[in-house]
Amino acid sequence: MTQHLTDTAGGQAALAEALAKAVPAWIETIAGLPGLTRAVMRAQVEAELAEADLAGPPHWGDPGDDASWETLGAFQALAKSLALDAYRPGGVTYLGMHWEATRAAALGAATAVRAAGDVL
Numbered sequence: 001m002t003q004h005l006t007d008t009a010g011g012q013a014a015l016a017e018a019l020a021k022a023v024p025a026w027i028e029t030i031a032g033l034p035g036l037t038r039a040v041m042r043a044q045v046e047a048e049l050a051e052a053d054l055a056g057p058p059h060w061g062d063p064g065d066d067a068s069w070e071t072l073g074a075f076q077a078l079a080k081s082l083a084l085d086a087y088r089p090g091g092v093t094y095l096g097m098h099w100e101a102t103r104a105a106a107l108g109a110a111t112a113v114r115a116a117g118d119v120l
Contacts, residue, residue, distance in 0.1 A: 023082045024083075025079075030101075041084065048073065052077060086101040
């Protein structure tokens, strides 16, 4: 079963803007790591994403409270996951952006592609 979330509050635009900066940074961080380290990192990220409540509303809260740290952790796990996927053949596309670590001259550069409406 595929779950689609509809963006009614403009959150996807803010998420896309943040990912446009975070994913290339993670791609550069991951670039020199051996394959085994990337595999371990992949398992850790998958566990973090499984624990994150990404389907629920964001819990921004006040800076420093537990909810804001949980949201930041989920965002970082998503950005790291996309960066890891950028190393797969063909890269990864998410929210109208495409990252492919081996193709881009500037490592991890995002390339805009057509997105399907406002579906996440």
